[in-house]
Amino acid sequence: MSLRSILAAGMVAATLASAATQVGHAQARGATAPARPADTGQPIEIVARDGIEWDRENMRYVARGAARVTQADKTIEADTLTAHYREGPGGGTEIYRYTAAGNVRIASASQRAVADNGVYDVDGGVVTLTGSAMKITTASHEITARDSLEYWERKEMAVARGDALVVTGDGRRISADMLAAYFTQAPPPSAARSASAARRQPAPSAAGVPTPAGDRRLDRVEAVGKAIVTTATEIAQGDKGQYNATTGIATMTGNVKLTRGRSQAAGDVLELNLNTGLYKLSCKPGAGSTCVRGLFVPERRGDARPAP
Numbered sequence: 001m002s003l004r005s006i007l008a009a010g011m012v013a014a015t016l017a018s019a020a021t022q023v024g025h026a027q028a029r030g031a032t033a034p035a036r037p038a039d040t041g042q043p044i045e046i047v048a049r050d051g052i053e054w055d056r057e058n059m060r061y062v063a064r065g066a067a068r069v070t071q072a073d074k075t076i077e078a079d080t081l082t083a084h085y086r087e088g089p090g091g092g093t094e095i096y097r098y099t100a101a102g103n104v105r106i107a108s109a110s111q112r113a114v115a116d117n118g119v120y121d122v123d124g125g126v127v128t129l130t131g132s133a134m135k136i137t138t139a140s141h142e143i144t145a146r147d148s149l150e151y152w153e154r155k156e157m158a159v160a161r162g163d164a165l166v167v168t169g170d171g172r173r174i175s176a177d178m179l180a181a182y183f184t185q186a187p188p189p190s191a192a193r194s195a196s197a198a199r200r201q202p203a204p205s206a207a208g209v210p211t212p213a214g215d216r217r218l219d220r221v222e223a224v225g226k227a228i229v230t231t232a233t234e235i236a237q238g239d240k241g242q243y244n245a246t247t248g249i250a251t252m253t254g255n256v257k258l259t260r261g262r263s264q265a266a267g268d269v270l271e272l273n274l275n276t277g278l279y280k281l282s283c284k285p286g287a288g289s290t291c292v293r294g295l296f297v298p299e300r301r302g303d304a305r306p307a308p
Helices: 003-021
Strands: 031-035 044-048 052-055 060-071 074-087 093-107 111-121 126-130 134-138 141-145 148-152 157-168 173-185 216-230 235-244 249-260 263-273 279-282 293-295
Touching: 111 148, 126 134, 134 148, 134 216, 141 148, 141 173, 157 216, 173 235, 216 249, 235 263, 249 279
Parallel strands: none
Antiparallel strands: 031 044, 044 060, 052 060, 060 074, 074 093, 093 111, 111 126, 111 134, 126 148, 134 141, 141 157, 148 157, 157 173, 173 216, 216 235, 235 249, 249 263, 263 279, 263 293
């Protein structure tokens, strides 16, 4: 289940539990409110230490105090969980925004997310995390940011702003002022099976670590503003960058510099294959023939690699 689905299921649970109590502003310490099954057929349970409120005047439901929503193996936890609703076009009501405040933790079988605060805009299908120590983690990567971390469920994309960083399972690091990370699904168990023994193994992620069939894995990353790609042997820098996790190729443009040990090369465009170590530096159209330059220093065994 995606982050969007987890948030939606959790707040619908709050709605059902609140309606079942038939109270306006009811607070019961240690309240546990099991809800009837959701559309998925899985039962939903919401637990709130300080109770669940139904605020009719402001059209919202609020679960307070170590609030936790659980459906199968999906869980949302926060100090406070709130669902905002409005009148629907065909009568009745519909929830259009969810908020989670304080020690937000979202978990499913395929990913984890933590933040101080979280907001889910139903109309746009976007989850926005803010606060300190924001992070989204899956089997193949980890994404962190300073200012905000968005998850666009319909586009299978995460947008990290401010000191944005993606770390893959084998230690490759892509950083920039802003990053957009796109995901794809590993083949489901039925598609992963074949007569070949190799094909019967879990699909490998782009980071070189096994990704469970049906799990999300990193597909590509687009970096804008002080883009840097770091591996165990090289550092590539540019104004913009793209990383294809399937092919292992990083493409950097604008004020490009590549560093390997004490050797450096610079140009306008860099294509670096992180799997093979081969790279190509070139000039942008119209540039002079001397735009590519390099300083190559022989390395001796045991030479220390400069810090990024």
